[in-house]
Amino acid sequence: MAIIDIYSKRKKAAELSDQAEIYQYTSLPIQFRRQVIYIWEDAIGTYGSKNIYADIKFKGRPVEPHVNWIWQSIYKSLAKELGLPESSTPNEECMTFFLDPNTHTDNLLDVIELTCLHIERGVPKLPEREITGFGISQKPTDAINELNHRFREHGIGYQYDNGQIIRVDSYFIHAEAVIPALTLISDEGFIGAEQEFRSAHKYYRNQEYEASIVEALKAFESTMKTICDKFSWAYDKTATASKLIEIILKREELVPSYLQNHFSGLRQVLEAGVPTVRNKEAGHGQGTEIRGVPEYLASYILHLTASNIVFLVEAYKAKCRERE
Incomplete structure (x- = not known):
């Protein structure tokens, strides 16, 4: 109708x-x-x-x-x-x-x-x-x-998107970052990253913000590991996000060096964004205090993760075209 x-x-x-x-x-x-x-x-x-x-x-x-x-x-x-x-x-x-x-x-x-x-x-x-x-x-x-x-x-x-109700805090950001990220990792065969990113949204909707941030980082790391696997780039299976960024940007030059120089702050943004916030706010013991992750921080991490995933997968696709 x-x-x-x-x-x-x-x-x-x-x-x-x-x-x-x-x-x-x-x-x-x-x-x-x-x-x-x-x-x-x-x-x-x-x-x-x-x-x-x-x-x-x-x-x-x-x-x-x-x-x-x-x-x-x-x-x-x-x-x-x-x-x-x-x-x-x-x-x-x-x-x-x-x-x-x-x-x-x-x-x-x-x-x-x-x-x-x-x-x-x-x-x-x-x-x-x-x-x-x-x-x-x-x-x-x-x-x-x-x-x-x-x-x-x-x-x-x-x-509603592919089996789940997803919360949309900013429709523009959702449309420009989250949906493209989900589409890209689904189309390009990043199944682990896709499942983890959807899981992050599910936790976010259920107001489990710490778990949401943990899953967001997993999706970010899985994206980089999948890129390494697809190109047969060696990496330690237990590598952290910062190590993976080092491998794909510096050692393997997923992005050409001249572009890395142009985007001089790119690596710092990637390293200091999702991984750092996750390490400080989630994934560790709470000690004697009950820690609460605010909703706005979880929302920020989801959108930052989506933007980073879009960047990495688009760079991966460009690298594939170069090799054809």
Whole structure:
């Protein structure tokens, strides 16, 4: 279903045009929730006993539509994790829970993540008979795109990306650094770095900021180790970030020396950025004091890590082209 640019939305956009981009993370407005439910109806279909398999029997019983299985799987996962009661109408229970003003925002995001996972992975496997019979009118990619548009439209600081709800503190930085970083390491086969970077985001969303910083550094180090592996550059498997930077920038000249001279502070930025903050704030014992990593620091590290990963992978790609 196409998103319509109606008058009230244009007026609201005009009123906000001179303001800084601001996202909130504490609530999902009822209008947004209803729009999400419309996406579910268009992209998954409605649970029910529609007799579209009346002509097919399995061991003498009517065949259960796959759409019903999807809704059963969604609600069963939700009920099991959150301790909700069983239900014979899982899609209605999901909607009731989703529209309940007392449902915590984190749990609302749980529902969105679960439904999006099934839209991405389950709906494409539906038989054509069900797509037609249940009135499924929206392709999975279009549904995810609309959901992310609705997040931005309502100024909600979250996005769904490749299986996870990700918090977006600055949409510009997210779009210019985080998404390119995830795309690059996914496309170029940096699977370890990708998993660790996504893990860092998951910890960040759960307000486990120290763990988020630890995973960010792992992703940064994994990126450099993968580059070394791809070029067969020797390195100690236990090498720290600073040692890896020394190898790929100075010894192996991932970036040509004349560019390193031009960006004289590059190595210092890389060395003094993610690794140093991580070493001081995370990964060591707390002693007698309970240490708290502030949210803004974890956010900074995530974005700095993303920018560094983009730089390194782009440099790797350029080096590959030189060798062709």
